[in-house]
Amino acid sequence: MSIVKEFKDFASRGNVVDLAVGVIIGAAFGKIVTSLVNDIIMPPLGMLLSGIDFKDLKYVLKPAVGKTPETAINYGLFINNIIDFVIVAFCIFLIVKGVNSLRKEEAAAPAPDPAPTKEETLLTEIRDLLAKK
Template identity: 35%
Template structure:
């Protein structure tokens, strides 16, 4: 039991659980931003283009409802809205990740002085230069 607790403590403290929690929190906040973007910015112009058609109300009625029976329908409008939401979310995430990758590439380039290079990349870069110099010296000695 003590070993299990120690493993859990290492898991939680070493960052895995914390990183995951931060990702979930940011993801939830990002989801709210994207939902608002879709519902309040993107869908109103689409509604104008489609003569104020509300997609969420679109459905194929399979059986009309009555006092005794519930209406049965296929809600294809809601499905279309979800697909549009997914497309916008996927595109937004793609653009954010593209921006982050561009910034990360700049940060990992040891020759780029605009952004501070992380220490591990700087160290690897120095090691690479030393190995190249060593190879040049060895080539010169062998000739």
């Protein structure tokens, strides 16, 4: 089998397409959550904390000298990213929980027991007769 045909078979599988759609939607969802954190959650939180803007929180290791930029640890941006992660993780948790509850409902509904066919009934009778002998 040629490598082109193998790649075509791989790429045309349903799981690969589903994964690609999931990654694209996940990236868009990440942008929405980042905007939610940066534009809606952090400003009131900063206001409650005496007007602190988390983006500006940093520990300067070496101040800027001339054209050389400062070297700093931007822990405020890290806090923003942690909040982003927590929100995304919680949303994914809710989605997975919803999907799992739907699957449990499907699995809990037992399939109706079909009536035995004539062959099954005959074989059962033969088995019972052989067991008596």
